[in-house]
Amino acid sequence: MKIEVSFSALDPWAEIKAYQESRMDLNGKFGATACFVGTMRDFNEGDGVSKMILEHYPGMTEGQLEKLAVTAVERFPVLDLLLIHRVGELLPNDPIVLVAVWSAHRGAAFDACRMVMEELKSNAPFWKKEVLASGSRWVEKNTAG
Amino acid sequence: MGYSEISIPADGLTTVSDVLEAIDKTRTLTGTVLYAVNMQYAKVTTPVKDGDEVAFFPPVTGGSV
Numbered sequence: 506m507k508i509e510v511s512f513s514a515l516d517p518w519a520e521i522k523a524y525q526e527s528r529m530d531l532n533g534k535f536g537a538t539a540c541f542v543g544t545m546r547d548f549n550e551g552d553g554v555s556k557m558i559l560e561h562y563p564g565m566t567e568g569q570l571e572k573l574a575v576t577a578v579e580r581f582p583v584l585d586l587l588l589i590h591r592v593g594e595l596l597p598n599d600p601i602v603l604v605a606v607w608s609a610h611r612g613a614a615f616d617a618c619r620m621v622m623e624e625l626k627s628n629a630p631f632w633k634k635e636v637l638a639s640g641s642r643w644v645e646k647n648t649a650g
Numbered sequence: 651m652g653y654s655e656i657s658i659p660a661d662g663l664t665t666v667s668d669v670l671e672a673i674d675k676t677r678t679l680t681g682t683v684l685y686a687v688n689m690q691y692a693k694v695t696t697p698v699k700d701g702d703e704v705a706f707f708p709p710v711t712g713g714s715v
């Protein structure tokens with residue numbers, strides 16, 4: 506399992522490839538890989554967004570993500586899980602979050618991936634600040650999905 | 651409240667609620683507030699002791715879509 510919070514640019518597809526290649530012990534064991542990649546859009550609630558600042562609580566954020574990943578692995582028959590989340594300044598089109606799950610069959614992969622994303626949205630200590638033409642604002646609530 | 655971090659004496663503080671009282675006498679914190687003690691989610695009734703890190707923050711808005 507790899508859980509990371511990072512200030513550096515995220516290339517989700519390269520990360521998935523690199524991680525899968527590093528887990529050669531899983532070759533032949535997994536039949537399913539489910540992934541979710543979240544990307545910053547340039548529009549929210551009717552306003553153009555030029556930049557976003559993603560704040561976190563160093564220590565607690567990582568801890569909560571680890572707890573979350575462990576829950577997913579305990580609840581579903583998952584072979585491995587990769588979770589990387591950006592923090593800091595983001596521009597439209599920047600990948601923000603990556604969740605990848607490997608399992609023998611597709612049910613667990615889809616379910617675990619979904620569960621991690623939904624829980625992350627409601628529990629993980631991150632706060633988004635959007636920069637608009639008219640100034641900046643803190644996002645009040647998550648979209649429904 | 652004008653600062654992100656502050657250290658206060660622990661004397662007489664037994665719960666998160668006491669800490670909140672001690673740092674926010676003029677009730678500047680409005681809206682929904684979440685609590686954490688030593689980086690675990692907590693409630694106003696959660697006990698605190700000397701050396702604990704208590705955090706107050708708004709509802710989380712992370713992930714992406």
